[in-house]
Amino acid sequence: MKTVLFNTHDIVLIITIYQCVLFAFFLLSFRKGNKHNNVLLALFLLSYAAIPLDTLINYGEAFRGYILNVSPNMFKVFGYAYWLEAVLLLFYVRSLIYKEFIFKKHDFLLFVPLIIYITYDINDWYLLDSATKITTLSNFHPADEPLQSRFIGLFRECFRLFCGVLCLIELQGYQKKIKDCFADIETVSLTWLKILVIGFLFIRTDAILVSLAMFSSFEFDLIINYEVLGLISNYTVLLLISVLIFFSLRHSSVFKGIEQPREQTSLKVDKHPIDLDIVNKILGVMKTQKPYLNHLLTLENLANQLELPPRYLSQIINRHFKQNFFEFINSYRIDESKQLLQMSENSRVTMLKIMELAGFNSKATFNTFFKKTVGLTPTQFRKEYHKTQQEAAA
CATH class of the missing domain: 1.20.1070 (Rhopdopsin 7-helix transmembrane proteins)
Structure with a gap:
């Protein structure tokens, strides 16, 4: 042919x-x-x-x-x-x-x-x-x-x-x-x-x-x-x-799937005042149970722990705490990492270990969010804190 x-x-x-x-x-x-x-x-x-x-x-x-x-x-x-x-x-x-x-x-x-x-x-x-x-x-x-x-x-x-x-x-x-x-x-x-x-x-x-x-x-x-x-x-x-x-x-x-927008978005929730009892319940769980230490924590996981609808929990975090879920959870992780860095027994513990103990799963997120929140890198924060402690003791 x-x-x-x-x-x-x-x-x-x-x-x-x-x-x-x-x-x-x-x-x-x-x-x-x-x-x-x-x-x-x-x-x-x-x-x-x-x-x-x-x-x-x-x-x-x-x-x-x-x-x-x-x-x-x-x-x-x-x-x-x-x-x-x-x-x-x-x-x-x-x-x-x-x-x-x-x-x-x-x-x-x-x-x-x-x-x-x-x-x-x-x-x-x-x-x-x-x-x-x-x-x-x-x-x-x-x-x-x-x-x-x-x-x-x-x-x-x-x-x-x-x-x-x-x-x-x-x-x-x-x-x-x-x-x-x-x-x-x-x-x-x-x-x-x-x-x-x-x-x-x-x-x-x-x-x-x-x-x-x-x-x-x-x-x-x-x-x-x-x-x-x-x-x-x-x-x-x-x-x-x-x-x-x-x-x-x-x-x-x-890809981590998010909830698909509904035909009619729920706008009524925004008109209702926030229930402060639920806010206190959230704060109590975050303080006592420390769910943020779970590396794989999601809005749905936390909502299940609190026995709240995920959409309602998201509304409360956005409106009352003026943060999204990412910022809300990682701000607790930053506070946890600061406490860990201030402990004298952790003075030689690596930053990767501190990151994991605080609940972070990403070094980039840990460093970026820490610097944005505290104004110093984790290494600088530990060094400055222990230097201040030594000067106070002297």
């Missing part, structure tokens, strides 16, 4: 398809980890695999002619993935950051553009006879594309960008809220996921530029090389998918 179906650029698309499909099936058969996360990531990858396949079918030189002989409908069917992949990536991000992620009613609105587009295609394409479809595709050139199709394509890319922005907003919200639920956040790394989301934002922005370049070239005779912009996107996708596969396996398990 001497027919060449793919050029070098097409091979990049094929590798992307192969990576996406292979990893998706691996995730679906993988029994460890969060099954919900794995399914959503697999669906995202399968939908993304359809995009380079759609590009190959519609723009691959020889491959296009081969598919035309198979079925003209294949020129349309894989294009629906554009409307799906951005939505599925958003759901995957949410499934990582929320402890018990569930779909809300308004989430299904994100599928409305896909439904409208399928309806449009049924009337504009699928009802045509096969001979008309083949004739249209055989003589097709991007310059001949109807104006309404260009507008639909531009809207599609803007919709994908919008979903990417929602991903970024979710991550920013997670970064703020996590301090209300956990006292140790050093193990939670958002960097890799932010890089991926920003990377896909770049691809979608590039896709918008491709659409605008086609408008400019074919509607206003201002020639812009949209093909180069498209190739940049294809090569970037290959890199991003590789990064996604590597980091999703390595880091997705470190």
